[in-house]
Amino acid sequence: MSAETGLRLPEIPLRETVELVRIDLPPDQMELLLELGVLPGCQLCSVRRSPAGDPIVMVDGSLLAIRREMAGCLCVRRAESDAA
Amino acid sequence: MAARSGRSDGYPSHVDPGPGGVLEADDPRESAPLVALVGPPNSGKSTLFNRLTGLRQKVANYPGVTVEKYVGAVRLDGDRTVNVVDLPGLHGLSARSLDERVTRNVLEGRVDGLRAPDALVLIVDSTRLETQLMLAEPVLELGVPTLLVLNMADELEKRGGAVNEKMLADHLGVHVARTSARIGQGLEEVRQFLMGVADRGRLPSRPCPALAVEEKGQALPMLDTFVERRRRVQEVAQLAGFTQPSTSRLTEKLDAVFLHRVWGPLVFLVLGMLVFQAIFTWATWPMDGVEALIAGSGEWLAVHMADSWLRSLLIDGVWAGVGSVVVFLPQILVLFFFLGALEDSGYMARAAVIADRLMYRVGLQGRAFLPLLSGYACAIPAILAARTVADERDRLATIFVTPFMTCSARLPVYALLIAAFIPEQPVLPPLLGTRAAALLGLYILGALAAIVTASLLRRTLLHGRPSSFLMELPPYRVPSLRSLLLRLVDRSRIFLRRAGTIIFAVTIVLWTLTQIPQSGSGPPPVDTSVLGRMGQFIEPLIEPLGFDWQIGVGLISSLAAREVIVGTLGTLYGVQEPTEGSFALQEALRRDLDLGGAVALLVFFAFALQCMSTVAVMRRETAGWKWPALQFGYMLALAYAGAYLANWLI
Numbered sequence A: 001m002s003a004e005t006g007l008r009l010p011e012i013p014l015r016e017t018v019e020l021v022r023i024d025l026p027p028d029q030m031e032l033l034l035e036l037g038v039l040p041g042c043q044l045c046s047v048r049r050s051p052a053g054d055p056i057v058m059v060d061g062s063l064l065a066i067r068r069e070m071a072g073c074l075c076v077r078r079a080e081s082d083a084a
Numbered sequence B: 001m002a003a004r005s006g007r008s009d010g011y012p013s014h015v016d017p018g019p020g021g022v023l024e025a026d027d028p029r030e031s032a033p034l035v036a037l038v039g040p041p042n043s044g045k046s047t048l049f050n051r052l053t054g055l056r057q058k059v060a061n062y063p064g065v066t067v068e069k070y071v072g073a074v075r076l077d078g079d080r081t082v083n084v085v086d087l088p089g090l091h092g093l094s095a096r097s098l099d100e101r102v103t104r105n106v107l108e109g110r111v112d113g114l115r116a117p118d119a120l121v122l123i124v125d126s127t128r129l130e131t132q133l134m135l136a137e138p139v140l141e142l143g144v145p146t147l148l149v150l151n152m153a154d155e156l157e158k159r160g161g162a163v164n165e166k167m168l169a170d171h172l173g174v175h176v177a178r179t180s181a182r183i184g185q186g187l188e189e190v191r192q193f194l195m196g197v198a199d200r201g202r203l204p205s206r207p208c209p210a211l212a213v214e215e216k217g218q219a220l221p222m223l224d225t226f227v228e229r230r231r232r233v234q235e236v237a238q239l240a241g242f243t244q245p246s247t248s249r250l251t252e253k254l255d256a257v258f259l260h261r262v263w264g265p266l267v268f269l270v271l272g273m274l275v276f277q278a279i280f281t282w283a284t285w286p287m288d289g290v291e292a293l294i295a296g297s298g299e300w301l302a303v304h305m306a307d308s309w310l311r312s313l314l315i316d317g318v319w320a321g322v323g324s325v326v327v328f329l330p331q332i333l334v335l336f337f338f339l340g341a342l343e344d345s346g347y348m349a350r351a352a353v354i355a356d357r358l359m360y361r362v363g364l365q366g367r368a369f370l371p372l373l374s375g376y377a378c379a380i381p382a383i384l385a386a387r388t389v390a391d392e393r394d395r396l397a398t399i400f401v402t403p404f405m406t407c408s409a410r411l412p413v414y415a416l417l418i419a420a421f422i423p424e425q426p427v428l429p430p431l432l433g434t435r436a437a438a439l440l441g442l443y444i445l446g447a448l449a450a451i452v453t454a455s456l457l458r459r460t461l462l463h464g465r466p467s468s469f470l471m472e473l474p475p476y477r478v479p480s481l482r483s484l485l486l487r488l489v490d491r492s493r494i495f496l497r498r499a500g501t502i503i504f505a506v507t508i509v510l511w512t513l514t515q516i517p518q519s520g521s522g523p524p525p526v527d528t529s530v531l532g533r534m535g536q537f538i539e540p541l542i543e544p545l546g547f548d549w550q551i552g553v554g555l556i557s558s559l560a561a562r563e564v565i566v567g568t569l570g571t572l573y574g575v576q577e578p579t580e581g582s583f584a585l586q587e588a589l590r591r592d593l594d595l596g597g598a599v600a601l602l603v604f605f606a607f608a609l610q611c612m613s614t615v616a617v618m619r620r621e622t623a624g625w626k627w628p629a630l631q632f633g634y635m636l637a638l639a640y641a642g643a644y645l646a647n648w649l650i
Helices: A027-035 B045-053 B098-107 B126-140 B153-158 B165-172 B187-200 B219-239 B249-258 B263-281 B284-304 B309-326 B329-345 B347-362 B366-374 B379-388 B392-404 B410-421 B434-459 B481-515 B530-545 B549-557 B564-576 B585-592 B595-607 B612-622 B626-649
Strands: A017-023 A043-049 A055-059 A062-066 A074-078 B034-038 B070-076 B080-086 B119-125 B146-151 B175-178 B426-428 B470-473
Touching: A027 B219, A043 B249, A062 B347, B034 B045, B034 B098, B045 B070, B045 B080, B045 B119, B045 B187, B045 B481, B070 B187, B080 B187, B098 B379, B119 B126, B119 B187, B126 B146, B126 B153, B126 B219, B146 B153, B146 B165, B146 B187, B165 B175, B165 B219, B175 B187, B249 B263, B249 B347, B263 B329, B263 B347, B263 B410, B263 B434, B284 B309, B284 B329, B309 B481, B309 B564, B329 B347, B329 B410, B329 B481, B347 B366, B347 B434, B347 B470, B366 B379, B366 B392, B379 B392, B379 B612, B392 B434, B392 B612, B392 B626, B410 B434, B410 B564, B410 B585, B410 B595, B426 B434, B434 B595, B481 B530, B481 B549, B481 B564, B530 B549, B530 B595, B530 B626, B549 B564, B549 B595, B564 B585, B595 B626, B612 B626
Parallel strands: B034 B080, B034 B119, B119 B146, B146 B175
Antiparallel strands: A017 A043, A017 A074, A043 A055, A055 A062, A062 B470, B070 B080
């Protein structure tokens, strides 16, 4: 198990699906993420990067563009089969 | 036919039915029940609204377009009617931003002149059912009869997704309909629900249903609320046999280009050039047509009317003045056609992503890009659209710089001066000619001013860190021609109404001022008329910019609205050279202005806040005169300095 490896979303290579563990953001900035389905436990997958290098993330069939500063606040966990 | 109501005024939460609006006292519809249309951004609310009411309403394929509220009547079988109000798209009811607060107020019946809704239609994009259903729970808690509309069902099926709406209805305890509003499928079920609402009539007046207040300020309770809700939503979706559709192939392929490190920004630039080139090339023949029509009708009048003051007023004043503005309608329509197509296709959201880094550097929030972009049409809806920007400092910075974005009222002024002073030559054939390049340059100049100003503001008066950027990228969709054309009709109406009211009134006043004081034999030479003296009075002030008194009169009159200057100059030159066709405007300008003066005038218009409506809206949106006064003074100073510099350099 790699529960708390301190991995952040920008460190994950493109096309790898990971699970969101924690959001390190103040509540007022977290809320929109939550409403858009970015919740602890959800599956995230960076599908590409914007020309400026910000991740474009697929969550539940929606594409979200997230500034990399914000993506850096998303702590994630690799799928267990990969960690093994 | 129903009239659209819900106008730009309405701060903070006031729906004004307006004169001749939908809620007149003797109108049978007055007693009709009210249905509110709610849903996340980009779920197709506005499309459904248009389909139901047959009204024109701005529909765009990017989040955050509907900030004004639109009310329309839906006529049903057997002469039954319900009123429908279209609300801003929202992801939650946290009342974080101004437009979420507006939506809450409407749902809770706290809006003057608008009753609490008797039923709700909650519309969601069925291809993203799980996320979108997160909104269902707080909405259903209101306890008002609700229809859940699973929209974009055609897309869901095409991409191999599935959902059983009957099971979903059972588990949620509400009616569920399945639609594809864009192609008009499944609307019968929605109409049937509305029939039921009409038959039941209005709900008895009741205490305001209060929305659950989500725990604010504390991360954990909020997080728990969402996680819990999410679990319940997933459970329901699963029980209803929801299968997530595969990702859109088209979207992936297009994004691979439009968001490509190299191609992305390049496409962005080429599209920009294309739009400006089209404004000059596509619009040529319809402009010639409109021009011929106005000149022809003016000549017909001249022949058929006796020589009198009325003939002079009509031909030299109104025809020359209003006519010279109306000529620019085709160019404005070309601009709106492109803006509309880019919005509806989903490209604009990608453009926002490409522009975001720049926004971040100057300290603006990424969400501010969309309001700023709509500033290319008109600053007023753009300032209202900035209500989607949650942080107050972010919002103030955004609306302060919005009038720098080149609104369509500047287009007639730019187009006139460019056509008069810049010969057409290829620059980047076939993509770009000198005229389009000049126009593009002016748009860039405005955008640069906005960027520099925003950056200054964020370092001084509105100090603070820019907040995060998070934006949904909707799937690409082929824009519907019907919706595009409806929007162009709407635009033409707005433009012609302005020409028929403001510009018409200004030309009459100006013409009158050129006719006094009357000497024994008739009107004075324009130089010695009241208007001429007024212009000469301010001439010393504008002489350093390379403008003569006639331009000065134009500048003063354009304080009402920018394009008025074109009408003013049309009238002024029309009076000076009566009966000579009213479209010698370009030649007359070339006589009065040299190139330096012309460029100075263009720069002046790029920067100055010559729009009283914008000032009024700014006052309302900032609840005071401080910001509009500062904005007006700052923009005027910048305009004067910029024009002076341009005239001195050239």
